[in-house]
Amino acid sequence: MQILKKFTNTKSTKIGLIVALGLSGIALSYHFYDKNNRCCRSAIQTPSLPQNPIENQNEFGQNRFLTQAGAIQRWRQIKEGSISYKVDLLLKRGESYSGLVALDFEVIDNSKDLYVDFKGSKVVSLYVNGNKINDLDWNGLFIRVPKEFLNTSQKNRVNIQFDQNYAKDGCGLHGFIDKDGKQYLYSQCESYFTNRFFPCMDQPDLKAKLRFTAVCPKEWVVISNENADQKEQFNVAQATNTITAYHPQEVVQSQLQNFENSDSYNFWVFGETMTLPTYLFALVAGEYWSIKFQGEEGDTPQTIYCRESLKEHMMGLKDFIFEVTKKSMKFYENFFGVKYQFNKYDSVFVNEYNWGAMENPGCVTFNDVYVFKEKKPATSYTQFANTIAHEMAHHWFGDFVTMKWWNDLWLNESYADFISHFCLQNIQIESIKLSSIPVMFNQRKGWGYREDQMLTTHPIAGEVINTEVAENIFDGITYSKGASVMKQLLCIMGAAKFGEACGNYFRKFGWKNAVLQDLIDHLQEKFDNPEFTLSYWKQQWIETAGMNEIEPQWDQTDRTHQAKLTIFQRPALSQFPALRIHKIKIGLFHDNGLDSIDAVLQATEENVITYDGSKGYRAVLLNFEDQSFVKVLLDQESTKYFSQNLHAVQDILTRTLIYRALFDSVRDGKICSEEYVDFLLAQLPRETSDEILNTQLMFLQGAIGSMTPRKFKKILGKRVFSFLIAELVKISGDAQLENRLILLRNNLVAFAYDNSCVDELVDWFQGQNNNQLQQIECTKDNKWAIVKLVYGSKKYDEQPELREQLLQKMLELDNSDAATRAQLKCQALKANEQERAALWQRFVDPENKESVKLIAESMAGFNNERRYLSLEPYQEKFFEVIVQIFQTRSNDFSKTFFDYLFPITDDLASLCNKIEKLRTTVPENLITLKMQVDKSLDSIKRQVKQFECFCNQAKLATQQVLENDV
Ligand SMILES: [Zn+2]
Incomplete structure (x- = not known):
């Protein structure tokens, strides 16, 4: 996957x-x-x-x-290699489907009950070796197959009739209806979701062969692991004939009652699969x-x-x-x-x-x-x-x-x-x-x-x-x-x-x-x-x-043939102290190029390497050619050299490694984001690699978006925004640089924290003549991003008609599902207090059957930094409900809830306290929530360090910046 x-x-x-x-x-x-x-x-x-x-x-x-x-x-x-499934599905348009499973296997130990996994709507009936089990024991996940009905002397057969809803969270058999009304289904079974699709023994070492049949609307195509052997108009007698060979008569009759108007259905029969683990069974159906x-x-x-x-x-x-x-x-x-x-x-x-x-x-x-x-x-x-x-x-x-x-x-x-x-x-x-x-x-x-x-x-x-x-x-x-x-x-x-x-x-x-x-x-x-x-x-x-980090120490002035380079190895986190052997190359840079030497670092704190210093090297890069998995630190002299001469380093991968080492220093709170932004803005105009430009623009988004205190984002964002515009203007019209143009253009919105940037993008959207970007195409994706920006920007609260007008323009241009998602986000972004309360109710309503991907759009608009002033009341609520969400909703929904609605606040100290407190109240069995909590705590603590670094080092930090709520 x-x-x-x-x-x-x-x-x-x-x-x-x-x-x-x-x-x-x-x-x-x-x-x-x-x-x-x-x-x-x-x-x-x-x-x-x-x-x-x-x-x-x-x-x-x-x-x-x-x-x-x-x-x-x-x-x-169970005897290895003895399992096979026959799964007969009745796939209708709408919200739900039903099916029959015939599960054949040999048992080598019938001293215990056997269990079949199924997290679905209903188990209609269970038969074991032809015997109907009347006191069905199903706890919502495991169906008990009583041991007294299993035998070791011959093959066993379990028949299960079941009902299930199409999934809305992408786990099991997911259903989606496109804007044109056409319905599409697909299964997603890894890791443990085959049991949400149909009843089975859902674990990777109970490999089995499987044969699907499917009855579905005539307009649909059905695809599976194997080719379909047969596809024809549904005929009750023929389908009954096929499936009564392995299901009890009464089960087949009961299943056939599930449908009317059989002329509008086709019957598909697939070839038997090879021996596969359950998580690889697949079925896709729809137009x-x-x-x-x-x-x-x-x-x-x-x-x-x-x-x-x-x-x-x-x-x-x-x-x-x-x-x-x-x-x-x-x-x-x-x-x-x-x-x-x-x-x-x-x-x-x-x-x-x-x-x-x-x-x-x-x-x-x-x-x-x-x-x-x-x-x-x-x-x-x-x-x-x-x-x-x-x-x-x-x-x-x-x-x-x-x-x-x-x-x-x-x-x-x-x-x-x-x-x-x-x-x-x-x-x-x-x-x-x-x-x-x-x-x-x-x-x-x-x-x-x-x-x-x-x-x-x-x-x-x-x-x-x-x-x-x-x-x-x-x-x-x-x-x-x-x-x-x-x-x-x-x-x-x-x-x-x-x-x-x-x-x-x-x-x-x-x-x-x-x-x-x-x-x-x-x-x-x-x-x-x-x-x-x-x-x-x-x-x-x-x-x-x-992991380990390695840092060089050397004397640049040592020009002897036996110069020494000491490499310090440390654990990146003291809690995980292991040091390792690293087979690496070392790059040594001089004014006319570079040399590399091979080294095997022992699992010790200090390794000393001898090199020929007579060439007058100016900088050192460890793990040159990127062979080991190790964090590379730069020494002071090398940092200085690279920051002035990076453009002269010819090899793209080498430059990538140097850029990464610099970015790591920002992540670690050693260099403040402002210094990094300014360094990159000086460097990137000379950067010839689009791959590097792409990465650095993402790093810049990170440096400003999460490593800079909120009130300074506008200023740093505008620096990058202006750089992007200048670069775009410079290269527009040069067909050779189209890839670069796309990269730069698609990054504009991410840096538009300042109102003047938003205004400029609106002009671009509207094709204003005086706009610097007028020579550059504003694509559909760009326009959607701008519409969302305008809905997020508080300044445009004053101009609701303009917002509406831009949105309407887009809806005329784009009638796809992308439009549905954008609309949901925009509605949530502009929501007033009352509408926000209603949205929150939707998010926490256990009966809500919306698609998780759609509800995520609403959440993204609801909990958006650009709407900072309206976020506060829901932070407490988040902590109040989160455990219950994980207890009662699917993991995929719950993770979405956690990720999208996690509090956004300037008060990191208080946030840390709340997470620490939550941590102590998470029940042991909510493994996913526990992991989410631990990871967010780690991120917030790192952010505290980055902000401290900013306050100590950034020139901006000494200036008076007005609080704003863009
Ligand atoms: Zn994979």
């Missing part, structure tokens, strides 16, 4: 900034995991569960999540538009699906998608020496998606924000290509060979995240020019660096005691730090050996489950580097939390 790597302005400022600073992802989460035992059945021990809140209960006696202990218990009951790949003979068939309303935009992207898909598939086939294992590769673009994409074999779902409606900067296409290559990699790592339990999710994601970059670096994409991959990889690393410097950090591999923890482990450590560590391993081993070892691993465990040690064993066979051992690597990098 890929987290959407998108800097979004649809979320609250806080979230946007977290994304900017982490340079990835919108998930705010952490995890604790455990290295599991080998997959050999006899070797499995029930893990000790010291942190398990339901330790003393039956593992299936609670209804929030599945515990690892419960999963192990169930795995022991999807499609286009097939016209490949060459021997190519795997590919089809792209998207909403009808997006087809025009898709036509401009399809060749790119087909090309990256085909070339990445071929690359992995060659690199691993193992063929792609599935019959087709569909790319389905779906709406209201929580993720970037999901690797359902043969039926990959992508967030349809990737269907760009206008030209985007090259970095956006590169991220998209990376997402395609990432999901493709999972077809080997994850889909073909599957983790046993969620504690190895990191391996799945780290591997895919690393190898997708490696793949893109080694294939040539012709349809669209991509950005520099090493630079993109480093940007992604920032996400891991950020999370690894929080007190909530954790080892890459740790304990996952239950599926609620699993839901929360899709974070920067799992993806980005893990990927960096994988890259390191490939550097240590060499690409060819690494690829061969992986190929052997896939061949051995294909269609089965594996654990980390299985991969390690295969890597070991090809591993012969004298400087590292694999067990050391695993223990230091995978099993030990925290």
Whole structure:
């Protein structure tokens, strides 16, 4: 699964900034995991569960999540490889659907009841081996299958008839109705959501084959992991014939009562899937538009699906998608020496998606924000290509060979995240020019660096005691730090050996489950580097939390051949004190270029390196070429040198590393945001790399948005805004610089804190002649962003007609779902006190069935820094309700509530107190909330340091700045 790597302005400022600073992802989460035992059945021990809140209960006696202990218990009951599902769905238009499940399996232990997971609306009936179970025992998550009906001598069959609503939070079978009235469904089952789609034994090591049938409106197309064998007009007799082969007669009759007017339905029968974990079963249905790949003979068939309303935009992207898909598939086939294992590769673009994409074999779902409606900067296409290559990699790592339990999710994601970059670096994409991959990889690393410097950090591999923890482990450590560590391993081993070892691993465990040690064993066979051992690597990098920082100390005036460079290594956080061996390169800069030397730093506080000082080096950069995962500090002399000579450093990646080191100093509260802004504004006009410009603009958004006290944001924002305008004016009309122009233009709104900037953007929107930007196209996306800005700006409270007029203009231009979302945000932004009270009621109403993505828009408008003066009354309320929200609503809704409505205040000390207090009242079993609280506390404390630094260092801090409420 890929987290959407998108800097979004649809979320609250806080979230946007977290994304900017982490340079990835919108998930705010952490995890604790455990290295599991080998997959050999006899070797499995029930893990000790010291942190398990339901330790003393039956593992299936609670209804929030599945515990690892419960999963192990169930795995022991069932014969491996014996499970298969037949799932027959009746998918109607509207809000709900129903279905039948026939679950076949062999039991090796019937001394205990068996449980089937289902978090749905209703279990209509349960049959076990033909016996109807009258006293149905279902606690809202687990359906009990009584042991007395199970037998060990022959195959068992459980039949369940169920009803369910289409999901509104993107977990399970999600339903969305587009503006044109067309309905679209898609399933999202990872991590623990297959049980919200249909009843099943929802854990990754109970792999099974599955065959879907679906009855659905004639206008709909249905897509699944396998091709449809059959599609025809629904015929009661024929469908009955098909499904009574495996369901009791009375169940089939009962299900058929569910429908009327059968002429308007089609009946689809799909081929049986390969042996898959439940989280990879996929079904998509609705009036999807499609286009097939016209490949060459021997190519795997590919089809792209998207909403009808997006087809025009898709036509401009399809060749790119087909090309990256085909070339990445071929690359992995060659690199691993193992063929792609599935019959087709569909790319389905779906709406209201929580993720970037999901690797359902043969039926990959992508967030349809990737269907760009206008030209985007090259970095956006590169991220998209990376997402395609990432999901493709999972077809080997994850889909073909599957983790046993969620504690190895990191391996799945780290591997895919690393190898997708490696793949893109080694294939040539012709349809669209991509950005520099090493630079993109480093940007992604920032996400891991950020999370690894929080007190909530954790080892890459740790304990996952239950599926609620699993839901929360899709974070920067799992993806980005893990990927960096994988890259390191490939550097240590060499690409060819690494690829061969992986190929052997896939061949051995294909269609089965594996654990980390299985991969390690295969890597070991090809591993012969004298400087590292694999067990050391695993223990230091995978099993030990925290990161290191390294700082050079040297004497610039030492011109001898035996000059000494001392490298200090420290833990980034004292709570995680481990030091590590780092294989790095050191860049030594002189006025005419640079030299690099290799070094292996020992896991000690001081390492001394000897170098030839006769060239008169002026600066030092550690971890040159970015091989290790380590925070690099600059010494004073080098900082001074780079701040004056950065433009002379030729290599983009090297400049990227230097920029990052400077930004880290701002994050750490060592350099104030004003100094950083001014440095960048002097530097960026000479910066030739658009990738770097893109990152630095995000860093600037972060530096101003979250590292600058509120009352100074206007001034700093205006400095950047003026810089952007000046740059735009300078390059407008130069077709060669179109990518840069798009980048600069799309950043304008983010820095428009000052009223004069907002006015200027309104003029641009309206095409005023005297506007500096008049030569530059104001696109639909730009215009929507400006409309929201105008609704947020207090100054425009005085001009409601102008607001309305701009909004109406946009509604005439754009009748898509983007318009619905923008309208919701605008309404919330301009809401008066009474309307705000009504909005709050909507947010906390447990009966509210709105889509989470839509309600998030209202929340983003409601809790917006630009409306600072109206926020205060709801801060107390937030703390009053938050525990209850997590207790009564889905995790996805609750996290959205927390992220979007988290108090925005200047009084950080009081906020810290309130969070500390909340922390003590969060019940033990609300793991997700606990994680959210810890992480926000960490962020606020860091912010306090940044503000202190600002007050001590910024020139602005000494000036009188009027309080304002833009
Ligand atoms: Zn993934």
